[in-house]
Amino acid sequence: MDEKEKMVEMYKRMNEARSFEEKVSFFFARGMVHGTTHLSVGEEASGVASCMALEAYDLITSTHRGHSQVIGKGIDLNKMMAELLGKATGYCKGKGGSMHIADIKAGNLGANGVVGGGHGIAVGAALTQKLKKTGKIVLCFFGDGAANEGSFHEAVNLASIWRLPVIFFCENNFYGMSMPLSKHMNIKDIVKRAEAYGIPGYIVDGNDAVAVYRKVKEAAEYVRSGKGPVLIESKTYRWLGHSKSDANVYRTKEEIVEWKKKCPLKRFRAYLLKEEILTEEEADAIERKAKEDIEKAVEYANNSPEPPIGTLLEDVYA
C-alpha cells in the first residue's frame, strides 16, 4: 500500500469502527447483548490511525475501549461481531467478548479488562522482538486513567532501560471513568511522564487522523531502530458514556457537544477531499460500504452457533 492507499484504508477502517460501535450501542441499549462494553466513538482517529502507521507484522496490546484499535490493526469484522455476540465463530469462541478481542497470530495480543493490564505484556512482547531480532515493534494502548497504575511505571521504566521497541500510546480522553484528568493527576500533559524514564514523549491531536498517523510513523522508526521506547499522548474524547451504564453526571453536555464538533471522521473526510485523495462519491461509498459490512457481520454473527456447553472446560491449559 502506498501512502494514499493507506489513507483510504484508514478512512474505511475508521468508518467501520464507527459503524461497528453504533451497532453495538444499539444492541446494548436494547439489552440484546450480555455484559458491558466500552465504546470509542469519537476516538477513531486515535485508535485506527496509530495502528495504520505500523507495519502489518507489528504487534499491539489493546484496551477495554479497544474496538477502534483492533479494527485499525486490521480484523475480520465477522469474527469480531461474532465474539461480541458470544458466538462460537468469534475470535475467542465466545469466551472473551468485547473486553478480550484478541488475534495473536495477527499481532493483536488482546484487549484487556484490567486497566493497565497490557503494559507488562507489551513490554514482554517487545523483549521477544529484541531477543529474536525480528524487527517488529509493539504499540501499547492505554488510557489517561491507566497512566496512574503502578504497572505503567514499572513497564515504561523497564522498557526504557532495556531499550525495548515499544510505543506507549496513551489515548487521553480526559477521563478515567468519571474522574477528570485534572483531578486524577497534577500535570496537564501526560507526556511529561516520559521524562521520568528518560524517553522521548510527544503530544498529538488524537482527533486528527493524519497527525496521529505521522507521529506514530515517526515514533515507529525511532523505536524500530533500537533506541528504546517512546511515549505518545493522543488527546481525544469519548462521546458516549464510560460503559453502558453511565449517566454522564461528571461532565457537561456542552463539553460533549464541543468535542462532537471535532469529529475525527468528518475532519479526515474533509482532508481526503481537500487533498483530492477521495471524491465526495468515493467517500460516501466507503461510508456506505462500512455500514453494509457491519450489517453483514451482524448477519454472520446471528447465523453463527452458540459455543457448545462442552467447550466450557476446554482451553484452560495448553
Add this chain to the structure above:
Amino acid sequence: MDEKEKMVEMYKRMNEARSFEEKVSFFFARGMVHGTTHLSVGEEASGVASCMALEAYDLITSTHRGHSQVIGKGIDLNKMMAELLGKATGYCKGKGGSMHIADIKAGNLGANGVVGGGHGIAVGAALTQKLKKTGKIVLCFFGDGAANEGSFHEAVNLASIWRLPVIFFCENNFYGMSMPLSKHMNIKDIVKRAEAYGIPGYIVDGNDAVAVYRKVKEAAEYVRSGKGPVLIESKTYRWLGHSKSDANVYRTKEEIVEWKKKCPLKRFRAYLLKEEILTEEEADAIERKAKEDIEKAVEYANNSPEPPIGTLLEDVYA
C-alpha cells in the same frame, strides 16, 4: 531544643546509629543473630538528619535499611537492640526483628521488609493528618531501587492530587541490591520524577548532615502549609554489603574507598568543631557515650527474656 542543641543531638544520634550497626554487624559476622539485616553505615546523615528536621510529633515510614532512620526519629536503644536480638522486651516483642522496628506511638510507623511497602502507608498516614487537621506531616523513606516499584508511582500521584502533607525522601545510595542506578533507571537524578506528579523535587548531598537537615526543614514547612508533597533525593552510599551475604561483586573496592572518604560522621564533626558548636573533647565524649550506650543496650538485650512460646498465637487480631 534550639538549633545548636539539635545539631549536638544529631551528632549523638548519628554516632549511636554507627555504633549500633557496628555492633550488629559484629553479631551477624559471628552468627550470633538470626536472620539478616541491612546496614546503613555511611548513610547516617541521610537517615538521622532528615528525621531531626521534623517535629517530634511528626511521623515517618522507615525501610529495611532503617536503623539510622529510626534512631534519627528518636528511639529507645535498649528496646531496639532487644528487638534485634528477638527478645520479649523489644519494640515488637521479638516478633519483628531488624526489618520491622516500629514505634507507632512515637510516630515511627514501621520499617518495612517490602521494598516500596511504605509508600502507601505514608500516604494514608498523611491523609489522616489532613482529615484530622493535626498539623503533623509524614516523611516516607525509600531507596533508589524502590523508586521503580509501582507503589511509588501510585502513592506519589495520590499524595499530589490530594495535596497530602508527606515528604518522599529517597535515600539514593546508587544501588538497589546489586543493580546500579545507571542500569535500573534511565535518568541521572531520581528527583526528575517529581515533575511527573507536579510536585517540587530537590537533590541534597546525603552525606552532609547540615544540608540534609536544612533541606528537610524547608520541605517540611512547605508540606505542612498544605501545599502538597515534596520529593527529596538524598545522594549517599552504603559502605557495607546489601545484607549480611553480599560479596560486593557488582562494585569496585575503589568506589567504596572513595565514598568512605566522604564519611558523614567525620564531615559533621568537622563542621561542629569549625562552627564551635562542639569542642574536640565534647565530640569525643559524644562518640564514647554512643558506644557505651550501645554496650548498655546489648547488655539490656542480653539480659532480657525470650518471648514465651505462648505469645506465638497472640497479636494476630486486635
Add this chain to the structure above:
Amino acid sequence: MREITYAEAIREAMSEEMRRDENVFLMGEDVGLYGGAFGVTVGMFEEFGEERVRDTPISEAVIAGAAAGAAVTGMRPVAEIMFMDFTTIAMDSLVNQAAKMRYMFGGKAKVPMVLRCPAGSGTGAAAQHSQSLEAWFCHVPGLKVVAPSTPADAKGLLKSAIRDDNPVIFVEQKLLYRKKGIVPEEEFIIPLGKADIKRKGTDVTIITYGRMAESVLSAAADMEQEGISIEVIDPRTLVPLDRETIIESVIKTGRAVVVHEAVKTGGYGGEIVSAISESEAFDYLDAPVLRIAGKDVPIPYNPELEKAAVPSVAEIKEAVRKVMNR
C-alpha cells in the same frame, strides 16, 4: 417490615457509621459523584462531601495501602476496589502490610479498615471481572473475611466490620445488589464470626455463603417436596469461621454439602470440609462431605457458558441426593 436492596443496605450501613463516627470515610474509584460502579454509594458524596467520600485515581495498590496507613494512624477507612479481580493489584498492601502490621509490631498497632469488593460472575463481564477470590484472603492470618448473602446481613455485618479493629475484606455480591430483602429500620449490628441458620432441617446440612445461598435455599425448598429436609447454614463470616454452628448441625444431620461460587480447586470449601472432618462430627458422618463449587475455569463471556461455570440448583440437588443415598 420494610424491604430494601442489598446495595441500599450497604449504603445505609456506611452512612450510619459515617454519621456516628467522624473517623469513618470512603475511598475508591468513582465512589463520589458517580456513586460507584454499581451505584452503591449514590448520594453519599452529596451528604458527606468530597473530603469523606474520596474519589481515587485508578491505583488499587495505593487505595489499599493508603487505607492501611490511614487506619493505623486513627481513621476507619472503608476502601472500595471496584471489582474483586483487581484486589490482585492491592495484594501487597492487604497481605504484607495491613494484615501483618499488628503482629509484626508485637501487637502495638491496629488497622481498622474495611476493603469492600464486589465479587462473582453472572454479569457477562468475563474472566477478569467475575472472580470470587475470598479463599485467598481466608489464608492470610490477620485478615477477617465477610461475605453476606442478604441485605440484612450485609448491613449488620458491614457495620460490625467498620467498627472492628482489624482489616476486614468485605466481599459483596454483584448479582445481589438489586435484590431486596427485609431490613429492620432500627439500628442493628450482626457480630462477625456468627453463622446464621437460614433454614432449619434434619437430613442434610448445606453450608453456603454469598450468592449461592439463594440457589441452595431454592434447592432446599424443592427438596422438601421430595421429603428431604435440608438445614442451610450461612457462616456469613468466613474468617473467623463459626465452626460450632456448622459442627452442631452436621452432628444432627450426619450429612453435609458445601456450596460456593468460587472455583472448586483450592476454594474455601476445602477448609469447611476439613473443619467438619477434623471435628467430632466426623463420627456422625453417614456420607462424605461433598463440595459443589464453580468449575475450574476462568469465567467465560457467553451467557450460557457463564451460567454453566457456576453451581446450579440442579447440581446442588444432585449432591444432596448423592449424600442421601449412602
Add this chain to the structure above:
Amino acid sequence: MREITYAEAIREAMSEEMRRDENVFLMGEDVGLYGGAFGVTVGMFEEFGEERVRDTPISEAVIAGAAAGAAVTGMRPVAEIMFMDFTTIAMDSLVNQAAKMRYMFGGKAKVPMVLRCPAGSGTGAAAQHSQSLEAWFCHVPGLKVVAPSTPADAKGLLKSAIRDDNPVIFVEQKLLYRKKGIVPEEEFIIPLGKADIKRKGTDVTIITYGRMAESVLSAAADMEQEGISIEVIDPRTLVPLDRETIIESVIKTGRAVVVHEAVKTGGYGGEIVSAISESEAFDYLDAPVLRIAGKDVPIPYNPELEKAAVPSVAEIKEAVRKVMNR
C-alpha cells in the same frame, strides 16, 4: 551416584534447558552477576550473558507481566520473584493475565513461562519474607503449581515446567537450597502431575510436599520403631494433582494425614482432605484425615517462635498416633 544441592539442581535444570532451547531465558532481580539472592543462578550470567540472564529493576508486577508477554509471543521465560511474599505485587500479571490469556482468547494463545519463587520460613526474615502462598495459585485455573522437596525432583520438574506450554508457579524451598541429594548425571525429566511415593508403608498415608517432606520422613522413620508403617506421598505438583496415587494409598492404609508448612486455614491441605473424602477412599477411612500445618499467624522473627509456627516432627507423630488410635 553424585550428590548435588537443591540450588545446584535448579541451576542445572535451567542451564540445560537454556543450552537446549534458545527461547529460554532468565529474568529477575539480581539474578545476573550477583547470582540471585540465594545464589541459585551463580555462574549463569557468565555462561549465557546479559541478554539471556536479565537483571531487572525492583518491579515485580512487570517482571511477571513481561514474562507473560514474552511467553505469549514465543519465548520461554523463567522469571524469578526473589521471595514468594512479593508475588503479592505480581498477582495481576499472574492471575488476570498469564493464567487467563489462553482461555479468554478461546485457546488461541499459549503462555509458556515459569515463575520461580523461594518460599517458606526458617531464615529469620520474619513476616514479609517467609510465607508459603502456594494455595493462592492452586485456586487459579490456568496456572500449574509445582513444589519439589528434593534436588532430583527440583531438577526434573523444573525442566518439565520450562517445557510446559502453560504458566507454572515453581515454588522453591529456601531451607532446602543447600541440602544435598542424589541427582542422576544423565539428563532426565519428571512429568508434572505425577506424585512420588517417598516411602512405602501400610498403616497411615501422609501426604506432604516441599520442606515438610523431610520432617515427615523423619517422623516415619522414628515411628517404624514403634511398629507404625507410614507411607509418604509427595504430590510434587499441586496442580495438576495426582489424585490417583493419593487415593490408592489411602484405600490401602485407611488413614491419612496431610502436612504442609503454609498456614492451616485456607491452605492446600483442605483441598487434599476434600479430594480424599470425595473419592472412593472415603469408605475405607478408619479415622478422619487430619491436617498438620503452619499456625495461623504471620511468621515471627524470634527463632524459637518461628520454629513453633511450623509443624514439628513431634506434631506429625502426634497426628499419626491420633489417627492410629481410632
